[in-house]
Amino acid sequence: MTAQTYHNQQIEDDKARLFIALAEQMKTPLIKASRTAELARMMQDNTRLNEIEYIADMGLDLIDSYILSLKLQAAGDDIQLQSVSLSAILNEVAHSLQKLQSANSFDIELHIVGKYGPIMAHPAGLHAALMNIGTVLMAANAEREITKRPVLKLAARKTPRGIAAGIFSSIDGLDAATFAKSRKLYGTAAQPLSQLTSENGTGIFIADSLLQTMSSSLRVSHYKKLSGLAATFMPSQQLTLV
Amino acid sequence: MNRILLVEPDQYLAEIYSSALQHNGNIVNVARTVAQSVNLLDTEKFDLMILELKIAQHNGIELLYEMRSYVDWNKIRIIIHSSVPEQKMMTSKTMAQLDVDKYLFKPRTTLSELCNSVEQIMSRQYS
Numbered sequence: 001m002t003a004q005t006y007h008n009q010q011i012e013d014d015k016a017r018l019f020i021a022l023a024e025q026m027k028t029p030l031i032k033a034s035r036t037a038e039l040a041r042m043m044q045d046n047t048r049l050n051e052i053e054y055i056a057d058m059g060l061d062l063i064d065s066y067i068l069s070l071k072l073q074a075a076g077d078d079i080q081l082q083s084v085s086l087s088a089i090l091n092e093v094a095h096s097l098q099k100l101q102s103a104n105s106f107d108i109e110l111h112i113v114g115k116y117g118p119i120m121a122h123p124a125g126l127h128a129a130l131m132n133i134g135t136v137l138m139a140a141n142a143e144r145e146i147t148k149r150p151v152l153k154l155a156a157r158k159t160p161r162g163i164a165a166g167i168f169s170s171i172d173g174l175d176a177a178t179f180a181k182s183r184k185l186y187g188t189a190a191q192p193l194s195q196l197t198s199e200n201g202t203g204i205f206i207a208d209s210l211l212q213t214m215s216s217s218l219r220v221s222h223y224k225k226l227s228g229l230a231a232t233f234m235p236s237q238q239l240t241l242v
Numbered sequence: 243m244n245r246i247l248l249v250e251p252d253q254y255l256a257e258i259y260s261s262a263l264q265h266n267g268n269i270v271n272v273a274r275t276v277a278q279s280v281n282l283l284d285t286e287k288f289d290l291m292i293l294e295l296k297i298a299q300h301n302g303i304e305l306l307y308e309m310r311s312y313v314d315w316n317k318i319r320i321i322i323h324s325s326v327p328e329q330k331m332m333t334s335k336t337m338a339q340l341d342v343d344k345y346l347f348k349p350r351t352t353l354s355e356l357c358n359s360v361e362q363i364m365s366r367q368y369s
Contacts, residue, residue, distance in 0.1 A: 027325055027349050028252070035258045038353045042265060055254075143251040143274055143298050173299060190326050191296055198251040198296040 015070070017187025018205055022066050024190075025202035029059035058100075058135070065128040065206045072125055072213035079213055083118040083236035084126065086165050090154045093130040097152065101138060111155040111223075119163050119233035121214050129210040130154070130167060132203035133218075133229050137169045140197040144171070155223050159232060166230025168223045171196065175227075176220045183208070204229065244268045244364050247291040247318075249279050249305070251298060259292070259323075262353040268360065276300040280308065283315055289364060290319040292356070294348070295326055303331070306340045319343050319363050323356065 032055045040048040072079055094110050101108070134152060141150045156165040173195030185192035186205045193201040208218045211231045221230035246268050250256040253274065260270040271286060273279040276297055282288075291309075295302035302322070309315045320341065324331065325348040337345065343363045346356065 031325070031349055032252075032254055032258070035255070035262075035353055039258050039262055042262060042353065139252075140298065142253045145275055145278055190330070191298075191301075194301070195299055198294070198298045 011073075014209075015073070018066070018069075018202075018209060020187040021192075021200055021202040021205055022062065024200050025062065026059055028199060029055045029062075033059075061131070062203060062206070065132055065203070065210065068125060068128055069206055069209040069213065072122060072210065075213070079122060081120045081122055081214060084121045084123050086116075086119050086121075086156050086163060086233070087112045089121075089123065089126055089130065090156060090165060093127060093134060094154050096131055097134045097138070097154075100135065105150070106138060106141070107149060107151045109151060109153045111153055113155070113157040116158055116163055116235060118236040120236050121216075121233055122210075125210045125214060129207035129231075130165070132207040132210075133167045136197065136199075136201050136203040137167060137171060137228065139199060140171055140173075141169060143198055151226070153223065153226055153228070155230075157223075162232040162234050164221070164230050164232045166221050166223065166228050168221070168226035168228030168230075170226055172227070174220055174229075179218075179220045179229075244289045244360060245287060246270045246360065247279065247282055247286075247288045248272045249276075249291060249293045249297070249302065250274065250323075251294060251296070259353070259356065262357060263292075263360065266357040266360070276302075276305045279305055283309070283318075288318050289367070290321065290360060292321045292323050292360075295322060295324040295331055306342070310340055316341070319367060321346060321356075321359055321363065323348055323351065325349060 033052045036048050036052050036055065040046060090110055090112065094108050098108050137152060151170055153168045155168060156163060178193065178195055182192040186200065191198060191200060211217055216231040216233055218229045218231055221228055246263055248256060248260055248263070248270050250259060250272060251274050256272045256274065260272055263270045271282050273282050293302045293305065306320065309318065321344045322342055323346045327347055328345045332345065344359050346359060
């Protein structure tokens with residue numbers, strides 16, 4: 001097997017594993033929608049219809065992110081990276097996450113440290129990746145015994161390697177070794193991130209796949225005593241040239 | 243009236259399942275983690291436990307072994323209600339060793355089937 005054939009095989013294996021993980025993850029919203037409908041019938045309670053709608057939308061968002069990651073992968077080197085304002089994207093994601101949370105159970109904060117210009121990224125891909133990370137971290141928080149109100153912090157800062165952006169929370173069970181292991185396990189293990197969530201955390205692996213198409217990748221990171229996932233982006237040279 | 247401990251990490255599903263079980267005349271306490279389950283087992287009395295095996299940080303099998311090692315908790319009936327298929331998680335020998343009454347595959351189990359299983363197991367218990 002040549003190095004190129006091996007590399008191509010690896011890509012196909014990763015795609016298959018991500019698809020299996022997605023299919024497994026999709027069981028959760030479908031179970032929720034189906035059981036909610038049954039409960040509504042049992043209780044003769046039509047107010048639960050909007051819950052079903054919300055659950056279905058969450059499932060559809062996950063499928064859309066997956067499809068986007070496949071399209072961006074297929075585009076390969078032809079992917080159209082654009083000059084993007086990271087703070088604008090983080091702001092949009094913070095608003096979208098705010099709408100998603102049930103009963104206002106989180107404090108969602110935005111921290112943009114320092115001044116910097118745009119980065120090179122695919123705007124829809126970056127938005128989807130950050131949304132997926134945020135959604136998994138919110139779900140993981142909801143599984144825990146929490147004594148104080150949880151915080152979800154969306155942050156960006158300059159680093160020597162570029163501009164880092166990520167989502168952080170006061171959650172435990174997230175470290176570099178666990179995350180590295182989970183990358184090998186997703187698609188085959190029921191709980192590749194078992195220290196973080198009881199689910200299979202597919203949103204995180206889809207986010208990773210999306211970010212890889214932008215020549216970045218997810219890593220475990222820490223920010224002001226919070227743990228989370230972040231990626232580093234190259235600054236756009238566009239404004240410099242102008 | 244059956245006293246049920248529902249171990250379900252997903253907050254939304256926990257609310258759905260406990261509503262259905264309560265609607266069927268059961269008293270339900272919900273635990274989202276293994277630690278919460280052990281605390282509730284310590285402080286309350288239960289006839290039956292409905293258990294999801296996929297729990298963050300610890301898994302349900304650990305909780306089962308823990309439970310079966312205490313005489314006080316040995317009489318509690320167990321239904322495993324998990325999104326992991328039975329054959330992937332447990333052999334029939336392990337089920338028997340841990341005295342599991344029933345294994346329900348969550349994606350294929352309706353609320354009515356879950357409630358019926360509770361009734362069947364508890365009526366067996368008292369007959």
